[in-house]
Amino acid sequence: MSKLITVFGATGQQGGSVIRTILQDASLSQDFKIRGITRDISKPAAQALAQQGVEIKAADMSSKESLAEALKGSHSVFLVTTPDWGNAGSDAELVHGKNVADAAKETGVQHLIFSSLLNVTEASGGKLTHVPHFDHKAKVEQYIRSIGVPATFVLPGYFMANYTVSGILRKGDDGVYNLAYPVGRDAQFPLVDIASDMGKYVATALKSRSDVLGSQILAAADYYSPSHILAEFEEVTGKKTQFVQVDSDTYKSFIPGPMGEEMLENHLFIENPGYYNGKSLKESNDLLKKHGYQPTSWREFLEKSKASL
Template sequence: MASKKLLVVFGATGAQGGSVVKAVLGDAKMKESWAVRGITRDTSKPSAKALEALGAETMAANLNDAASVKSAIKGAYAVFGVTNYWEDRSSDLEFKQGKTMADAAKECGVQHFVWSSLLNITELSKGALPKVSHFDSKAAVEKYIRSIGIPATFFLPGFYMSNLPGGMFRQVPPNNDWALSLPIPSSSQVPLLDTAGDTGKFVKGILLNREKVLGKRILGATDYYTLDELVEQFKKVFPEAGKTAKAVELPHQTFKDILGSAGMPEENQEEMLQNMRLLHEFGYYGGADLKESHEILVDKLTTWEEFMKTAKAFQGLK
């Protein structure tokens, strides 16, 4: 390992981190020059053992324990940092965890810190959407990383494709017709990402193009799709099930009520509503083009059509 560059991946058993580990170790050429250390809280679980089978070293660390984070990063050339806001639903905790990783990266002399970031929506919307906390707290970490002067690139994952099948895009009673139901017009544009499949493709491109991407944001999405386009492609892939499929614009309160019936606290209901409104009113990426972010890629990204064919919620459809 000493002759290779060490990449430390936090959240290694999650969708983003796991994708990074698999992409780097699944590339024969990169595997010759890179070693991967996957960080998780429990190295005994099957998902951690699966990473070891790919050739990764695994190490236990807790983002709330600065000493364990520093030990995890020691010796790293590059670090992929990611946090899970939804675990504790705390902006303060997410910022603290991100700061802990950044401080450790600086102290350990990391040459490339890749932070899984998002835009500050309060700023983007000029205060119109002030409650999209899981965006704003990641943006706050990005701002901190920039302030301490470590060499960094910022990966901004798009809207998870996995959120749609069986979730926002599901069968609706009484007729069990398929409907993509969101509180925004069907012309709204959504930058989709196959998170588990494609996060690693972007991070691989970032690592291979270090000088080109230092200080930059890489927008992690395959393409922009309108809700109408998502439904039309569903009809194309599943012509029988898709006969009556449609995009439905939900009243804002109805959307919140659905989240509430699923057990989501009221504060987070409003957060999710504003998150959806962002797509239509200001743009997930503020209207930015994806072209430049795609220039660093060496792997083909997963399309919505391809993703649908493997989605569990759509299995068995004709």
């Protein structure tokens, strides 16, 4: 009999990737039925999933009762929480994550796979204290561990789409693409094609549950420096680039309000002590390959994306 996996953020980048990967995987699609959780079950993306056989449900992340109902009967759960961007001091993401953990405990979930990150405040020795979208996820992970829910933690890297969709790589009036960072050109960014690859790492966790319970899986293809990122961008697209290292105040001025401080410290963290605190990606990617998956390289991502640049 098929087990049930409930996927939060079903129409988002991470949850959507998980659902697509399971549906396309011969063994997982037999092993699991999918329930997708989304805020608006009427939107076209949700309806498209329903047409593929995904059960679609809405849930209130602030209500443990609503979440317990959403998780009822689930063997496995994929959880991604959403930052309360720009709302300084909000702990909504932390509360939502803990609520799902409590509901998972109550309903007897056998495998909670959480999209986590490191605690920047702790990893930086208290020097960087304004990156709540990392810290809150780390605290949710800590809470999940503390209440004894069987869990695996998949830590996504720096999104490749940040460069092509979010506008970090900006085309100037002269046609040159500029990359401005408050870190040096040799800083190490662990890049991931989140829409394609998050599902691969979660699928790997599902296939090797007994081996990865309690573990962190680092979801990134490789470490790339800004120099490497721009060199491959030029090779694939034929477009010129320029790297500009800016001071902290200038970088913050690009993004007004609390978000500016958060993005600044997020990037300073990447340079020191490092996005994954210096950990190698080899073990995680070896596990991925063991189960027949390959991470998408930056060059491969660019080949797919260059028509839209």
